[in-house]
Amino acid sequence: METMEEAGTSLRTDALTSRLRRRDVRAFYRAFAQQYPSVRDPAGTARRIIVSVGWVVAPVGLLAMSVGISSEIEEAAPDMVKELVAMAAICGLFVYAGVLLCWTSFRMWKQRGNPERHYRLATFAHENGMSYVPGPIPGAHLTPWQERGELALTRVMRPISDPPIEFANYLLDSGTSKSRNSNFGGICSIKLPLSLPHIVLRAKDGRPDLASAAPAGSQALSLEGNFDNYFTLYCPRGYEQDALYLFTPDVMATLIDRVNGFDVEIIDDWLFLESSRDVVTTNPETWHNVVTATTALTQKVERWVRWRDTRVPATSAEFSRAAATLSASMPRVAQSGRRLRMGLGGGAILAAVLGAAYVIAVLVANSLG
Numbered sequence: 001m002e003t004m005e006e007a008g009t010s011l012r013t014d015a016l017t018s019r020l021r022r023r024d025v026r027a028f029y030r031a032f033a034q035q036y037p038s039v040r041d042p043a044g045t046a047r048r049i050i051v052s053v054g055w056v057v058a059p060v061g062l063l064a065m066s067v068g069i070s071s072e073i074e075e076a077a078p079d080m081v082k083e084l085v086a087m088a089a090i091c092g093l094f095v096y097a098g099v100l101l102c103w104t105s106f107r108m109w110k111q112r113g114n115p116e117r118h119y120r121l122a123t124f125a126h127e128n129g130m131s132y133v134p135g136p137i138p139g140a141h142l143t144p145w146q147e148r149g150e151l152a153l154t155r156v157m158r159p160i161s162d163p164p165i166e167f168a169n170y171l172l173d174s175g176t177s178k179s180r181n182s183n184f185g186g187i188c189s190i191k192l193p194l195s196l197p198h199i200v201l202r203a204k205d206g207r208p209d210l211a212s213a214a215p216a217g218s219q220a221l222s223l224e225g226n227f228d229n230y231f232t233l234y235c236p237r238g239y240e241q242d243a244l245y246l247f248t249p250d251v252m253a254t255l256i257d258r259v260n261g262f263d264v265e266i267i268d269d270w271l272f273l274e275s276s277r278d279v280v281t282t283n284p285e286t287w288h289n290v291v292t293a294t295t296a297l298t299q300k301v302e303r304w305v306r307w308r309d310t311r312v313p314a315t316s317a318e319f320s321r322a323a324a325t326l327s328a329s330m331p332r333v334a335q336s337g338r339r340l341r342m343g344l345g346g347g348a349i350l351a352a353v354l355g356a357a358y359v360i361a362v363l364v365a366n367s368l369g
Contacts, residue, residue, distance in 0.1 A: 011291055013284035015123035020116060029115035032122065032134075039113060039134040048112065052105045058098030065091045107184040108171075113155065120282050121155060130159045139170065142189055144267040149174030149181075155280035163301075164191040165294060169278045186279025188262075188294050190271040193305050196246065197239045197337035201231040201255065201264040216341040227252045230260060236337045245307060251300045258296040261289065268338070271301060309333050 033039050069087050113134055125132035132155075139151030153168040166189040174181045200215050215234035221243055222228055235243040246266075247255075255264065262273040273279075279290050311334035 011288060012127045013124065013287060015127055016120050016282045016284050016287070020119065025115050025119045028119050028122070032115075032118060036134050038136060039118065041112075041136060045112075048105065048108045051101055051108060054097075054101040054105075058094050058101060062091055062094040062098065065094065104182055107182075117282060121157075121280065124282075124287075125157050128159070130157045132157050135168070136171070139168075142187075142270065144270055145172070148172060155278075157280055161298075163193065163298065165189065165298070167280050167290065167294075169280050184278075185274060185276045186290075187275070188273035188279060188290060190273075190294065190298060190301070192266075192269045192271055192301065194307070195269045195333050195338075196266050196304065196307065197236055197242055197309070197333055198268075198340045199239075199243055199246070199266040200234045200340060202234070203261060203263050204230055204232065205261050213342045216343045219340055223247065223252060224249070225252065227256065230256050231264075234340055236340055239337050242307070242309070242337070246304055254296045254300055259293040262293055264297075268333075271297065273297070309337065311336070 065087050069084060069091075073084070118134055122132045135154035135156055136152040137154075137156065139145055139153045142151065145151045150173045152171045152173075154171070156166060156168040158164070158166050167186075168189070169186050170184070172183040174183070202214075219234045219237060221233045221235050221240050223233060223244075227233075233243060233247065259273065262275055265272045265274060273290075273293055277286075279286065281287070309332060312332045
């Protein structure tokens with residue numbers, strides 16, 4: 001990254017916090033909205049309003065059920081216990097739905113742009129040699145994420161760099177039309193010169209793991225030193241030595257010192273730094289952390305181009321071409337190393353537990369009848 005070699009030195013963040021003149025913002029936004037019509041995002045606005053109405057309605061339903069419970073207790077009918085258990089189960093459902101909708105609404109409104117924020121981010125991007133696209137735009141170019149659901153990116157910044165790098169906030173919708181699961185966060189995407197085994201490093205920073213899917217625990221690999229205190233590394237079975245080749249002691253030290261707070265994922269020819277928080281913000285400290293982490297890793301991954309999967313047969317001519325050109329298509333990764341085996345994540349387990357508790361409460365109420 002030519003303009004952001006070291007966080008805190010060449011990164012210019014004044015535009016993120018300086019005082020603004022209203023007429024400058026208005027003039028900027030008129031031209032900006034003409035260039036990027038999607039910035040007004042009427043569909044996204046409608047969706048945010050619908051979700052917001054949903055979490056506002058949930059307390060009303062909870063209040064109505066509370067009144068019903070009070071009335072049931074006063075009447076002291078023979079089937080009071082059955083009715084109270086059923087009502088308590090419904091109250092629990094209202095609470096769960098209300099909390100979920102409230103959180104979703106908060107994250108959706110937080111990712112919404114406004115003229116002042118776009119002005120700050122566009123100016124910041126220009127001063128640091130980056131392009132800025134407000135979005136939302138499809139994330140189809142991040143091909144590994146297509147397997148996970150429908151990806152939309154907002155506040156997309158791209159520096160002029162080699163390898164190509166992209167910063168963005170994301171909304172990932174997965175599941176079916178009847179049961180949608182929305183995940184929000186920020187992502188730094190680095191294009192690699194070759195495909196590598198699927199490796200995930202989960203940061204141990206105290207955040208609750210509410211992902212719907214997570215790597216199977218049997219694929220965890222313990223590394224030397226105190227690295228396991230900061231990250232849990234997952235790699236496909238049989239690729240343990242390859243992971244050790246890629247994550248040498250100096251790379252592990254870089255991850256501990258400068259990439260703390262991000263999950264790291266290598267998949268196909270991409271390296272992702274992932275966070276449940278937005279990474280493209282008007283907070284200078286967030287930008288210093290993001291740029292520090294990205295710069296540190298791009299300086300280390302250059303040596304990974306020498307990695308080769310010995311499980312993939314190749315002719316001597318292919319090896320010669322790979323050594324001579326370092327082609328992105330060589331070396332390849334064997335089928336067994338392309339994807340980790342995934343299991344249920346913390347979010348899916350929590351949803352299953354709450355669903356089971358509701359079903360049990362309903363069954364208990366029916367049995368009491």
